[in-house]
Amino acid sequence: MTAHPPALSVRGLNRAFGGLVVAADIDVELARGDRVALIGPNGAGKTTFVNLVSGVLKPSAGRILIDGEDVTARSDVERARRGLVRSFQVSRLFHDLTVREHIELAALQRLGRTDRLFAAIGRMRDIREDVDKLAEDLGLVDVIDRRVETIAYGQQRLVDIAMSLALRPKVLLLDEPAAGVPRPESERILAAIDRLPADIAVLMIEHDMDLVFRFAARVVVLAAGRVVFTGTPAETATDARVRAAYLGSYGQEGARHAG
Ligand SMILES: Nc1ncnc2c1ncn2[C@@H]1O[C@H](COP(=O)(O)OP(=O)(O)OP(=O)(O)O)[C@@H](O)[C@H]1O
Ligand SMILES: [Mg+2]
Known part of the structure; x- marks a missing residue:
């Protein structure tokens, strides 16, 4: 070994x-x-x-x-491609895109592009499953189709974290993910980190x-x-x-x- x-x-x-x-x-x-x-x-x-x-x-x-x-x-x-991911920042969110679209964008970035149609369909399915799972883990299901400018700041930070996780990091660097976030959401951030794959x-x-x-x-x-x-x-x-x-x-x- x-x-x-x-x-x-x-x-x-x-x-x-x-x-x-x-x-x-x-x-x-x-x-x-x-x-x-x-x-x-x-x-x-x-x-x-x-x-x-x-x-x-x-x-x-x-x-x-x-x-x-x-x-x-x-x-x-x-x-980032080698697995080193830092959290995104709220200031970098696109305010007129929905929560789902943000997480999808991050997942797409991880999977890269393909010009083979059938491979692309498989990937779309993977992405949809990823997004649903992350939304569930981070408590974003209720706001998944809302534009990020219409959700609370604490929830925007959760979108950040979901995007970072959609990249499937090996090493995750988080800069004050819970700063300015009310308790219920900071608990979700900690819980999401707890549930990360152990490695x-x-x-x-x-x-x-x-x-x-x-x-x-x-x-x-x-x-x-x-x-x-x-x-x-x-x-x-x-x-x-x-x-x-x-x-x-x-x-x-x-x-x-x-x-
Ligand atoms: N691009 C830059 N150009 C010049 N000075 C900078 C730049 N970025 C940061 N600094 C300065 O470098 C020092 C370290 O800043 P940094 O933001 O890394 O601190 P920090 O430990 O993250 O602080 P905080 O707890 O306030 O977030 C500070 O004095 C800051 O003003
Ligand atoms: Mg700092």
Whole structure:
């Protein structure tokens, strides 16, 4: 038996914006089935990390491997094709398309195009089944034929997640999927992640420690572009370095959570 390479391996990742260092020698590894929360104060570089790993931004140094394959020189689309998927963002939804059409578009992107009619019919069936299943899992059945501009914000975030899942990721990167989402919908997001096939690796950026505790096996803490701590959620909650990282930006954090 050969051991699997990590689903995602990030090695020595570096990036700065002008003089501001936002990624400093970041090493992160996700095994198959991993559940990792990425936390840290505002401006720590969490979203930038997802942008670098997914291929939206170029690192100044470092390597990114998916399933052992170096994809550092590959585009975001090529990385997605290899199973590295980041959640879409509500701002990217097409407001006059329906929920169903959005999930179908993502499923189509996964299956690619075909010019053989009979293969296409089979694929249409697969897509319809996929869409129905995802709508069911994410509690979107009642709004499936509504245009996304007419549904609640929390439901729009669920559409995001459904689209990401329609791509059948091996590695899923979620940037604050539950931010601004009312409880019932954030519960659905967690439940949908729970139901993912066991071998998908998930990294989720999340500020709500309650959700972090329920979701994550491991927590990575980023501060000023640097990994300052890695441990279990319980270890994270009591670690002095983690507290110091947050205290350094306490005013900002306090302001954000007060709002
Ligand atoms: N394209 C960019 N050009 C210049 N500076 C940027 C750019 N993107 C982000 N930054 C800056 O880099 C730093 C890290 O930003 P990033 O969005 O990664 O933080 P974050 O950890 O996701 O914060 P938050 O918790 O607020 O989402 C911030 O100071 C931000 O202002
Ligand atoms: Mg962010």
